[in-house]
Amino acid sequence: MSDADVVRIQVAGSDGHAPYEVLIGHQLLGELAPLIGPKAKRVAIIHPEALEATGEAIREDLAAQGYEAIALQVPNAEDAKSAEVAAYCWSVLGQTGFTRSDVVVGLGGGSTTDLAGFVAATWLRGVRWISVPTTLLGMVDAAVGGKTGINIAEGKNMVGAFHPPAGVLADLGTLETLGKHDYVSGLAEVIKAGFIADPVILDLVEADPEAATTPAGPHTLELIRRAIQVKADVVSGDLKESGRREILNYGHTLGHAIERNERYKWRHGAAISIGMVFAAELGRLAGRLDDATADRHRAVLASVGLPLTYRADAWPKLLDAMKIDKKSRGDLLRFVVLDGLAKTSILEGPDPSVLVAAYGEVSG
Numbered sequence: 001m002s003d004a005d006v007v008r009i010q011v012a013g014s015d016g017h018a019p020y021e022v023l024i025g026h027q028l029l030g031e032l033a034p035l036i037g038p039k040a041k042r043v044a045i046i047h048p049e050a051l052e053a054t055g056e057a058i059r060e061d062l063a064a065q066g067y068e069a070i071a072l073q074v075p076n077a078e079d080a081k082s083a084e085v086a087a088y089c090w091s092v093l094g095q096t097g098f099t100r101s102d103v104v105v106g107l108g109g110g111s112t113t114d115l116a117g118f119v120a121a122t123w124l125r126g127v128r129w130i131s132v133p134t135t136l137l138g139m140v141d142a143a144v145g146g147k148t149g150i151n152i153a154e155g156k157n158m159v160g161a162f163h164p165p166a167g168v169l170a171d172l173g174t175l176e177t178l179g180k181h182d183y184v185s186g187l188a189e190v191i192k193a194g195f196i197a198d199p200v201i202l203d204l205v206e207a208d209p210e211a212a213t214t215p216a217g218p219h220t221l222e223l224i225r226r227a228i229q230v231k232a233d234v235v236s237g238d239l240k241e242s243g244r245r246e247i248l249n250y251g252h253t254l255g256h257a258i259e260r261n262e263r264y265k266w267r268h269g270a271a272i273s274i275g276m277v278f279a280a281e282l283g284r285l286a287g288r289l290d291d292a293t294a295d296r297h298r299a300v301l302a303s304v305g306l307p308l309t310y311r312a313d314a315w316p317k318l319l320d321a322m323k324i325d326k327k328s329r330g331d332l333l334r335f336v337v338l339d340g341l342a343k344t345s346i347l348e349g350p351d352p353s354v355l356v357a358a359y360g361e362v363s364g
């Protein structure tokens with residue numbers, strides 16, 4: 001692949017953080033060392049068990065270029081996003097003599113890059129890191145924007161930091177080994193970007209939903225590019241989520257509560273899919289969203305195999321979990337809703353009866 005085939009999306013710097021680029025293409029490994037730069041002596045490649053061979057290949061490549069490179073293996077999926085695993089990473093960095101000029105590489109899906117970014121944010125109060133997403137969800141969402149963190153029993157991503165990467169390398173070739181369910185989970189965030197900002201995404205998925213569920217589909221690059229552009233545009237203007245960035249949380253208030261209720265054994269995209277149907281019903285019941293757009297949520301999410309419903313008896317626990325959502329202010333629950341396609345707004349303190357009614361629509 002020539003350099004001309006690499007798509008580059010810019011993310012602006014803010015709050016003292018430098019701007020960076022998201023590169024989308026094939027065989028991007030050669031881009032890693034220039035991003036790490038000459039000042040680093042050591043590089044820690046944090047990767048999940050599933051990517052042991054890739055982690056080792058990158059380690060060897062960087063070692064051959066003179067870096068003291070270590071591959072730091074962590075558990076697959078959400079099991080990596082824990083205080084214990086973060087502490088294990090800190091110990092390894094300490095034993096390696098990792099200094100402020102050294103660099104962390106997060107190689108993997110969103111769980112791994114959230115952890116790696118958090119480790120980088122907290123080690124010596126912040127070292128540079130590079131995100132190398134290997135899942136659809138990682139590419140279109142988690143790797144970009146600098147939200148890093150871990151889960152605790154009380155809630156999803158409750159401990160974390162805003163710490164943008166120095167660069168993002170989205171190598172499309174890595175998607176070929178990703179399981180179907182994990183790929184489809186990423187489509188939930190792609191579809192989210194469609195509803196909140198870029199409806200062309202919805203048209204592309206609806207044109208051939210089956211093709212959208214595989215990286216071999218005709219619109220894969222276009223979908224990834226458009227979803228990353230949405231994310232990059234939003235976070236460029238509001239790194240720390242003091243305003244517009246909240247729209248990226250569409251569907252996440254209920255979605256995160258479901259993940260907590262499932263003890264983080266569900267895929268993020270599956271929970272967010274149900275959360276978006278709930279948010280659409282809230283918008284409809286609040287008299288803001290038209291029926292056609294609300295119904296379109298169910299149609300497009302179901303067409304790619306994402307779930308739409310959750311257990312009715314879970315409501316009290318979900319309501320409790322939603323109270324510590326990061327968008328809450330005091331006792332006020334706040335939801336991102338749509339006033340129309342790509343027209344986001346905030347619904348504050350909805351009447352409890354409206355919440356129950358909306359949940360009734362997603363609990364069968």
Ligand SMILES: NC(=O)c1ccc[n+]([C@@H]2O[C@H](COP(=O)([O-])OP(=O)(O)OC[C@H]3O[C@@H](n4cnc5c(N)ncnc54)[C@H](O)[C@@H]3O)[C@@H](O)[C@H]2O)c1
Nearest residue numbers: 048050076077109110111134135137141142147174177178
């Ligand atoms: N920071 C953010 O802005 C942000 C945005 C969206 C989601 N997230 C977080 O991302 C996480 C979900 O990420 P995800 O959907 O990428 O899942 P994941 O990171 O949990 O990965 C899913 C599974 O795929 C494996 N895997 C990863 N890449 C692979 C590959 N190329 N081939 C084969 N297997 C591979 C992983 O080891 C894991 O078992 C959640 O924790 C969510 O909260 C963060």
Ligand SMILES: O=C(O)C(=O)C[C@@H](O)[C@H](O)[C@H](O)COP(=O)(O)O
Nearest residue numbers: 141145147156157245248249252326
């Ligand atoms: O980047 C953001 O901002 C998002 O909200 C993107 C979400 O898709 C993502 O799941 C994020 O990790 C949620 O963050 P949280 O602040 O609600 O924990």
Ligand SMILES: [Zn+2]
Nearest residue numbers: 189252268272
């Ligand atoms: Zn998400």
